[in-house]
Amino acid sequence: MNKIESLTPEQELKLDSHREKWLSKVFNYEFYNNHDKDRTEVSMKKLYKFCDLAEPEVFLLDSPMACQLKVNELMGNDQIVYEPFSSYINVDDISWLSFYSFFMDNFDILDEYRDDFNLVLECVENSYLQIQMDKVCLVSKYPKKIARNSNNDLHCTTGYAIEFDDGYGQHYINGRFLEKELFNECSSLTNAKIAFYNSDNEDIKACIITIIKENFGNEGLLEMLDAVLVDEQKVKHQNGYEEIIRIYKTKTIYSFLQNSKGELNQPYAWIEFTCPSTGSVYLIDTCPTFKDAIKCAKWHRPNNVPVTVDYTWNSAN
């Protein structure tokens, strides 16, 4: 057998279409639309036999949550105990199946493994996730909806980012999981405002801000915060990346809030940053005395960094 040291230009040209072909199996719902219950059962039984395991009873279920509920029912649990999903024979296998498929399609070096490969592929085609037990295999169908942002991170501000046939789904904002209850709070500006003020976690606050901005616009954000824009500045960083920084403060003054000099009767104030990697918008609590967004941004750097250091990043991720 000869080692492949490089691809020919013709083979390299095939890489993009090969990748798209495999991605579309999940993201264009080919696996979901071509789901075959009988084939799932036959292929999983074949795989157990291949592994010298007793033939399993195969349960084909609509979602990963349905698998968890069923396995708990079978085990007679009164309370749900989450069973781990299997490490193999699931959607994650598509990366390596795609890799070897390319070499099977374009070379003859892996022909002896083709039958085994096809068996695994047949199983994965019908299994988004699965729980493999002794004599029992619980298989979840692929999701009927997957919504992503331009970075290909799971993202949807109007509903589930990933949803299954039985209605089970999960919320993600720019790749970050968000609890259903918190997501639902963001359907109203009043409830979103309460959730925003009650959270001290910047990622969760960023999720709330992103949902409000996408669904209600900047006007909705200002309304939610009862705030006005104080300053907005564009910064061009060393690597060419441009950032817009804004500061806001509430129209209302609160007797219990202080500024950095310890003076009471202050408004709430925030500085807005946008993450260059995820696009998430962060509103960081700031001192309400700032009128200049750049000076404010400098102040939020670590305490030991003097203001004489420019606010320009050589790299921002």
Add this chain to the structure above:
Amino acid sequence: MKKSLKFENVSFHQGDVQFFKVTEVPNGVKKIEKQFIAASERSGSFHALFGNYDIYEYDKGGFVIEAHEECILNHSLQSELHAVGVTMDKATVIPKKDHRHTIVPPGKYYVDIQTRFDPLENIKKKVVD
């Protein structure tokens, strides 16, 4: 070596972790074992530098890092780190959580976390995620 930090106008950030180039490692700093620069208990994510470098605890907060080679600042999940099985001694890119990896050129840096202002307590705190 000087006691205080002398900054150059070179800086970069990966989320809330910020690096600022300094001219030298000040005296009075304490060398420590390599560790995560920041970690989130909620999400299991971390920011950590991978490669040949020394890390010191700065007495006024934060770290001073001396990178002896081009290092990689990763933002990833602890489960990914266990899965790939690499240590922080090797300049390796590991699968990202949210933020893309950052290449850190050789040099000396002051490193700490972005801050937020708490108007109830009139105090600056490190941001939490």
